[in-house]
Amino acid sequence: MKDVRVVIATRGSKLSLVQADVVADALQKHSNAKIELKVVKTRGDIFGNIPLQELEGKGFFAKEVDQVVMREEADIAVHSLKDVPSDVPKRIALAAVLPRASPLDALVSRSREKFEDLPKAAVIGTSSSRRKAALLRLRPDLSIEPIRGNLDTRLKKLTNGLYDAIVVAEAGLKRMGLEERATSVFTIDEMTPSPCQGIIGVHVKVDNRKIIELVERINDEKTLLEALMEREVLKIVGGGCRVPMGVFARALDNMLDIVCALYSPDGSRHVYVKEGGPIERALETARRAAKYIQREGEPILSSIRVTG
The missing domain is CATH 3.40.190.10 (Periplasmic binding protein-like II)
Known part of the structure; x- marks a missing residue:
């Protein structure tokens, strides 16, 4: 061309x-x-x-x-x-x-504490229902407050003392050359990423x-497959950003593994599934994981539909 x-x-x-x-x-x-x-x-x-x-x-x-x-x-x-x-x-x-950057979520704390070292009732900024629920599952003592704005704006709000810490995508920090700002990075199991994060x-x-x-x-064919399978789960379970759910797919050595986690909004309940299979059956694997979340997570999904 x-x-x-x-x-x-x-x-x-x-x-x-x-x-x-x-x-x-x-x-x-x-x-x-x-x-x-x-x-x-x-x-x-x-x-x-x-x-x-x-x-x-x-x-x-x-x-x-x-x-x-x-x-x-x-x-x-x-x-x-x-x-x-x-x-x-x-x-x-x-x-x-x-090609996918990091799918993980990162904590940026004002005083450089790691997540486990944050004081009781520390104020954490996030407007993601998924991040809020995962944080409360790990530490119910935290105070989670909404925060909006682009990455620069959220970091400024943190610096200005409005929060003790914020949670953002590690990929965004890395793309902006700010990866050193992260004081903790959550594992896939601790905070299952948003579908297609990174x-x-x-x-x-x-x-x-x-x-x-x-x-x-x-x-990038590998990343495309992962993205499509994560979006397939999202489409089946539904609910959009109101549903605190993470999905992460990984294609490796002709296999596809997919992890899904659904949280109650207050973090007190948690439904988790990991499925795997050959890449040629990736769609079956994704749908199996989604159906498990639908079935086992129905009480959570029903309560969100009622309150939403």
Whole structure:
């Protein structure tokens, strides 16, 4: 493919721009693409002080970016795939994912304490129902308070003394060159990650074959399989960001292992399953894990549906 102009739609946060640059660099390694960025403000950005659970709908950080692509004002949309709902518009295709960064969650504490050393009733900032429930499961004595804003904003709120610690994605810290800020990193079992955490996804309009063919060159097949299986579990169990659930799939040596954890909102109950099988039966493995969570976690899911 000769010189081609590619317009990338992205949110305007520092982390989003870093991720867009990662995609741009990958595209330029495989083509003579001339890259332009188009910054888009999303509902998640506009209503930055309102907990996501209180906003109507879903896709708070993705919908408007994808709409720019559907209107053909940009060629591709770059997302943190964990922010993208499992049911994307039919006119949008997930054309590529980049190799996965860390899927783990990290604690950043103001006074540099590790998680186990935080004082009783320490105030931890997170607006994720999953992180809140997992934290309370590990330490019911903690005080969990909502926090919104991009990574920079949350770190500033921490520095300004509004929280004793915050929990963020380790991948975001690493992409921003801030990995040294992490004082603890939670294991998969301690805090099972959000589906697709650590994965950059690239959306393209389904009928834009020229751009799809270009973008497919940067796709990482292993990460794509993991992402699709995690999203399959999310789609089957349902509930969106209101459901405190983590899903993590790992493809290795022609096998796929998948871990799912469902928490009650207060962390007092926890349903956990680990399934595995050959890669050619990956979908069966994911569905088996999802059905287990649905069955054994029904009391938790029912209570969330009632209160939600």
